[in-house]
Amino acid sequence: MVKSAGSTIARWFRRIVVGVVAAIVLLIAGVWVEHALPVELPQPTGPSPVGRTARALGAEITAWIWYPSEHRERVAPYLPDRIRESWTHNRAGIINLLTRDLAKVRAHGVFDAAFSADTAPLPVILFRGGGGGGALSYTSQFEELASHGYVVVAVEGGAAGNPEACVGRADEDACAAKLLNGDVTTIGSAIDRLGAISSSDRLLGGHLDLNAIGVFGHSFGGAQALAFCAADRRCKAGVNIDGRLFGSLDRSTVTVPFLWLLSDHGSAQDSVSRQIMGQIQSVYDRQPADSRMRIAIRGANHFTFSDDGALLKSGALRGVMRLKGILGIGGRRQVEVSSYVVRSFFDVWLKHTGGADGAFTSPSYPEIVKIP
Secondary structure, three states: HHHHHHHHHHHHHHHHHHHHHHHHOOOOHHHHHHHOOOOEOOOOOOOOOEEEEEOOOOOOOOOEEEEEEOOOOOOEOOOHHHHHHHHHHHOOOHHHHEEOOHHHHEEOOOOOEEOOOOOOOOEEEEEEEEHOOHHHHHHHHHHHHOOOOOOEEEOOOOOOOHHHHHOOOOOOOHHHHHHHHHHHHHHHHHHHHHHHHHHHHHHOOOOOEEEEEEEEEEEEEHHHHHHHHHHOOOOEEEEEEEEOOOOOHHHHHOOOOEEEEEEEOOOOHHHHHHHHHHHHHHHHHHOOOOOOOEEEEEEOHHHHHHHHHHHOHHHHHHHHHHHHHOOOOOHHHHHHHHHHHHHHHHHHHHOOOOOOOOOOOOOOOOOOOOOO
């Protein structure tokens, strides 16, 4: 009897082990198959095809530029070959496995396509990514804006550093202020160089309205957008996408229209979330009431505003995030909703179309939550 019971337990144990091993093998196989499948970024919703080019705006500053164009291509490469190869080479193997094969990702911006004919100078929107880089990871947002008649300039390089390194230091405020001041200078220098491009560039000349400049960014880039719009009058409207305020940035006064686009912070009961929301509230309270706005996207996560986090990372990884309650919205959907919000805000304040409240009322996007 004892022997029989022991044999039964052994058989069940073997079955469990075999089942677990089989599940792991299937998971790895599924991730590998997913990695190799082609993927296309969300189709831009505007009336114009999208063109794309790059310009040097200084010794250490590069601008990737999207604009309304004329072409008949349905899709285009996501990344230039040298960038794609660099990203793939520099990332750990497991990260590459958990990310779609970048050679099989398709976007819609055609390199150096002709600028859309007979257009008046268009509003210019500058972008800064988290940590001052990673601009190409937000291509979906840029294509959406360009298809609706904006020139989007994603600025890379020139960053003084990441203020996360300042947190907890005795001189935290001074440390963060120094880094942010460097980034404000970078954005200002980029706009200076755009002045020359606007007058003489073979492709972009005559198409940039530098009197209608918007600035937005994600994470640390969002903090940079706030710092620049508080310091430089050339900013006519700005957006901070879920960016923490470092150092004394919470004491900034921004008088131009400014949007706070937030991930879903839930009840925000942990100390870090309360601190961040309190800092945002401090700045928000000093903004003009008729040109300020806070919007959260229900279910959104901080790390899935970019293409890389929302569209290109493994569905299995995002599935685990959803099971753990970290993510409550589909990745593609988060990109589409955030693109709609950013475009609607700039439509109001750079193109002066629609009302500040009405622009965000849409039954198509029930995930939008307006915060008083």
